[in-house]
Amino acid sequence: MSSAQVNQLVRLLRTERVSKGSVSVWRVIDACRAFADLHPVISCPAERESTVDDDLRPLILLDVDGVLNPWHKQGPHWLSVEAVCDGVAYPVVLNPEHGPMLLQLAQETDAELVWATTWQEDANREIGPLVGLPELPVIAVNAGAGAPHVHPKTPPVAAYVNRRPFVWFDDDLERADRLYLKAHKNVDRFRIIDVGPRKGLRPLHVEQAAEWLTSFEEKSRVRG
Numbered sequence: 001m002s003s004a005q006v007n008q009l010v011r012l013l014r015t016e017r018v019s020k021g022s023v024s025v026w027r028v029i030d031a032c033r034a035f036a037d038l039h040p041v042i043s044c045p046a047e048r049e050s051t052v053d054d055d056l057r058p059l060i061l062l063d064v065d066g067v068l069n070p071w072h073k074q075g076p077h078w079l080s081v082e083a084v085c086d087g088v089a090y091p092v093v094l095n096p097e098h099g100p101m102l103l104q105l106a107q108e109t110d111a112e113l114v115w116a117t118t119w120q121e122d123a124n125r126e127i128g129p130l131v132g133l134p135e136l137p138v139i140a141v142n143a144g145a146g147a148p149h150v151h152p153k154t155p156p157v158a159a160y161v162n163r164r165p166f167v168w169f170d171d172d173l174e175r176a177d178r179l180y181l182k183a184h185k186n187v188d189r190f191r192i193i194d195v196g197p198r199k200g201l202r203p204l205h206v207e208q209a210a211e212w213l214t215s216f217e218e219k220s221r222v223r224g
Contacts, residue, residue: 055112055164056164057110057111057112057164058109058111058112058164058165058166058167058213059111059112059113059161059164059165059166059167060102060105060106060109060111060112060113060114060166060167060169060209060213061114061115061116061157061166061167061168061169061170062102062113062114062115062116062117062123062136062169063116063117063168063169063170063171063172063195064092064115064117064118064119064123064127065117065118065119065171065197066170066171066172066195066196066197066200067169067170067171067195067197067200067201068094068095068098068127068131068200068201069092069093069094069127069200070093070196070197070198070199070200070201071197071198071199071200072093072198072199073093074093074095074199074200075095077095077096077097078094078095078096079093079094079095079096080092080093081094081130083122084122084125084126085118085119085122085126086122092127094127094130094131095131095200095201096130096132097131097132098131098132098201099128099131099132099133100132101201101203101206102133103132103133105206105210105213108210109209109210109213109214111167111213112137113133113136113137114136114137114138114139114160115136115137115138115139116141116153116157116168116170117141117153118141118142118153120138120140120141120142121138123136123138124136124138139153139156139157139160141153141156143156144156144159147180149176150176150177150180151172151173151174151177153170154173154177154180154181155180157181158180158181158184158187159186161186161187161188161190162186163186163187163188164188165189165190165213166190166191167190167192167193167209167212167213168191168192169193169195169201169205169209170192170193170194170195171194171195171196171200172197173192173194178192191208191209191212193205193208193209
């Protein structure tokens with residue numbers, strides 16, 4: 001079983017609406033990996049050296065499935081379309097208002113939007129244009145060996161952030177992911193915004209992110 005096949009299985013499980021109340025999607029995937037004796041040959045991206053010239057702006061990390069693409073449409077203005085990921089078409093529901101909402105958040109908090117999703121570059125081609133987002137940087141979350149008991153995306157995210165503060169909109173992160181990030185030498189301050197996959201990203205989540213990012217900026221000014 002290849003990494004691409006594992007990611008394809010994840011989306012099929014999400015399409016069937018496997019809920020956290022019954023069984024964790026990622027526990028199923030872990031079992032599949034163990035059964036298939038999967039040992040990825042690609043390791044996590046190397047952690048970047050910190051320099052004084054690094055961009056220290058905070059990051060806003062975006063997931064697709066469960067965040068921008070929830071289980072159900074939340075209004076008549078939502079789009080029901082097919083989007084292609086890894087060469088396979090999947091049904092998605094998207095809100096064209098999400099893009100402007102997130103761009104405003106980034107502008108008001110002087111933060112950078114980044115994809116943190118297994119859609120990777122397909123998010124720029126298939127998702128961004130439909131929700132009103134420009135092309136964004138992409139974290140190579142599929143190019144990691146993973147770590148025990150944490151979401152497969154978490155190690156690549158930790159390797160990418162380079163101690164920049166970040167908020168992360170995601171629907172499938174747990175306590176183990178938070179502990180992993182807190183202990184990682186490449187991670188400084190962060191806030192995970194838990195988004196329910198049934199309804200996806202809502203204004204309340206954006207407000208929570210704005211409050212944390214604003215608080216972070218105020219503390220930085222005081223220290224300066």
